[in-house]
Amino acid sequence: MSQEHAGTESLENLLHETRSFPPPADFAARANVTASAYEDAARDREQFWARQARELLSWSTDFTEVLDFSGAPVARWFGDGRLNAAYNAVDRHVEAGHGERVAIHFEGEPGDTRTITYADLKDEVSRAANALTDLGVRTGDRVAIYLPLVPEAVIAMLACARVGAAHSVVFGGFSAEALHARIIDAEARVVVTADGGYRRGKAMALKPAVDEAIAKGGTPVEHVLVVRRTGQDTAMTDGRDVWWDDTVATASAEHEPVAVDAENPLFILYTSGTTGKPKGIMHTTGGFLTQTAYTVRAVFDLKPETDVYWCTADVGWVTGHSYVTYGPLVNGATQVLYEGTPDTPDKDRWWQIVAKYGVTILYTAPTAIRTAMKWGEELPGRHDLSSLRLLGSVGEPINPEAWMWYRRVIGGDRAPVVDTWWQTETGAIMISPLPGVTAAKPGSAQTPLPGISADVLDEAGQPVPDGHGGYLVLTEPWPAMLRGIWGDPQRYQDTYWSRFPGKYFAGDGAKKDEDGDVWLLGRVDDVMNISGHRLSTTEIESALVSHPVVAEAAVVGAKDDTTGQAVVAFVILRAEAVERADEEGEGADVVAELRNHVAKEIGPIAKPRSILVVAELPKTRSGKIMRRLLRDVAEGRPAGDVTTLADSSVMEQISTGMSG
Numbered sequence: 001m002s003q004e005h006a007g008t009e010s011l012e013n014l015l016h017e018t019r020s021f022p023p024p025a026d027f028a029a030r031a032n033v034t035a036s037a038y039e040d041a042a043r044d045r046e047q048f049w050a051r052q053a054r055e056l057l058s059w060s061t062d063f064t065e066v067l068d069f070s071g072a073p074v075a076r077w078f079g080d081g082r083l084n085a086a087y088n089a090v091d092r093h094v095e096a097g098h099g100e101r102v103a104i105h106f107e108g109e110p111g112d113t114r115t116i117t118y119a120d121l122k123d124e125v126s127r128a129a130n131a132l133t134d135l136g137v138r139t140g141d142r143v144a145i146y147l148p149l150v151p152e153a154v155i156a157m158l159a160c161a162r163v164g165a166a167h168s169v170v171f172g173g174f175s176a177e178a179l180h181a182r183i184i185d186a187e188a189r190v191v192v193t194a195d196g197g198y199r200r201g202k203a204m205a206l207k208p209a210v211d212e213a214i215a216k217g218g219t220p221v222e223h224v225l226v227v228r229r230t231g232q233d234t235a236m237t238d239g240r241d242v243w244w245d246d247t248v249a250t251a252s253a254e255h256e257p258v259a260v261d262a263e264n265p266l267f268i269l270y271t272s273g274t275t276g277k278p279k280g281i282m283h284t285t286g287g288f289l290t291q292t293a294y295t296v297r298a299v300f301d302l303k304p305e306t307d308v309y310w311c312t313a314d315v316g317w318v319t320g321h322s323y324v325t326y327g328p329l330v331n332g333a334t335q336v337l338y339e340g341t342p343d344t345p346d347k348d349r350w351w352q353i354v355a356k357y358g359v360t361i362l363y364t365a366p367t368a369i370r371t372a373m374k375w376g377e378e379l380p381g382r383h384d385l386s387s388l389r390l391l392g393s394v395g396e397p398i399n400p401e402a403w404m405w406y407r408r409v410i411g412g413d414r415a416p417v418v419d420t421w422w423q424t425e426t427g428a429i430m431i432s433p434l435p436g437v438t439a440a441k442p443g444s445a446q447t448p449l450p451g452i453s454a455d456v457l458d459e460a461g462q463p464v465p466d467g468h469g470g471y472l473v474l475t476e477p478w479p480a481m482l483r484g485i486w487g488d489p490q491r492y493q494d495t496y497w498s499r500f501p502g503k504y505f506a507g508d509g510a511k512k513d514e515d516g517d518v519w520l521l522g523r524v525d526d527v528m529n530i531s532g533h534r535l536s537t538t539e540i541e542s543a544l545v546s547h548p549v550v551a552e553a554a555v556v557g558a559k560d561d562t563t564g565q566a567v568v569a570f571v572i573l574r575a576e577a578v579e580r581a582d583e584e585g586e587g588a589d590v591v592a593e594l595r596n597h598v599a600k601e602i603g604p605i606a607k608p609r610s611i612l613v614v615a616e617l618p619k620t621r622s623g624k625i626m627r628r629l630l631r632d633v634a635e636g637r638p639a640g641d642v643t644t645l646a647d648s649s650v651m652e653q654i655s656t657g658m659s660g
């Protein structure tokens, strides 16, 4: 057995990865989806998706059009059909006699639990929909949701969908500043939040950030709906703020879901791009639900009667939208929702939860797997994990050794592992093994799903032959694709469709192996991937230069054994600040202050791991910062080719500063 170490593999190592694990025979025999799905989809892609849309969803008006790409790059799927997302996720399961099935096993971080059946969920979502309506929310509006990972987050999302309003969920770890920008961009008139949530054993306040965001001004917010989670003291503004307990809990549990057009916006979700301003990725209803529901069936092999499904993502990220709220519930799944961190109160909390609820399908991120590896296999070893029958990974390339550890230690060398590639923009899984079909290779997402077309292109836009690397593109529209960037159609065109005309450029590097299987190699743009979360180098640079002591900043993602990448910043201080630091020995304070400043501007997840104060930054003659050279320094290598630098001595100064 080769050594098991954490960290991102080099391309060289990946090329030598030859292990492969065919599906166990009993798994393959009972799999929801078999190899014939590829043939079905290849015969007629559009009819394949139309079939999924009709089999997996209930439409109040059936569609006659499948795909209309005449407005490319904006697609319309099932355009003349009508449906309601909350009805599909909740009501119809109750109508089908499954009201007593558990929809959500909630486990709070302090150990409190709630069991929510589909019948309960229908009542809760209906009440919340009535309460939102009373607060003035109408079909076509936007509602911001800023909550910890509690059932009300899922309920609020579904309540928006029920009235035909789009939600914009803002991760609870984002700052008031980030929330403010997102509220304004989406023009949200209502914010749903909580007094606080539990994180590492502490009650962390959330509501004050909403107050601060609104106090900054310029938001159209009329009401704030506040869930009581921690019971901590919370300031409420008269006439604006209302408690969930006073409004939702007392509202009627009767509510007629509003049937909307298939292309009605379901949600906006902000993600970092290569420039400072986050992009509001817009998803609509029919296509998004079709593909999320299909992938839960096909990739996770979900059997709603017997499986207990757990996706560990927060609803603040796309994984929580597609694989906590919509995909599983549309399938009528029973799922676990856990509020807190994996190490509270102890580092075996996740494994305790798997054993307690008999989780059969686990979907998580490589960074979590590598952290568990670091903590040691003795911890999962304390618990009975034999219920697990399928393991999924998402968020960043999974290094083969983490994949092997996941399979052996968590999956008992028995459960298939599926490495699923997708993005906020794709809405649903695009490239992944099928667990009952594919002989899985550790570290490879392998094959575009049935009905999905992807390729790897060279610089000139030609498909690379097997055994070569290039840029990952999607060559045909897919049902869950984004319909654009909220309020900025030009940016949608420029970001995704201009690098290779007519093809969707994902921003990832990839390689095809000798079998034609796809291996993802990470981002090729100025986007970093920290613990599976996307952060933009320029966004953090803007945050740094917004601090009065900073003259200039450059940020890079440096390789990190646990988080995949870590944020490393290089800053040039203003002359006054340098003098002050020299005189008063405040150098360390400045770095601490800047780290906190980034947390305040964006959120704690964006805090640089290290900040280096430098005198100059490496720039080309045209003034572009050469991040490649800074990455060399941040990863402890000698700087590469410096011949295109305007001043070639700059790198020497920086490297000397590093070692000095």
Ligand code: WT7
Residues within 6 Å of the ligand: 271, 318, 319, 393, 394, 395, 396, 397, 398, 419, 420, 421, 422, 423, 424, 425, 445, 506, 507, 508, 520, 521, 522, 523, 529, 532, 533, 534
């Ligand atoms: C970026 C998308 C998809 C939900 C979580 C992240 C990277 C995602 C994989 C994977 C290699 C992956 C890509 C992609 N990524 N999954 N299985 N293998 N890389 O969503 O924040 O929109 O980020 O995450 O770089 O472009 P996101």
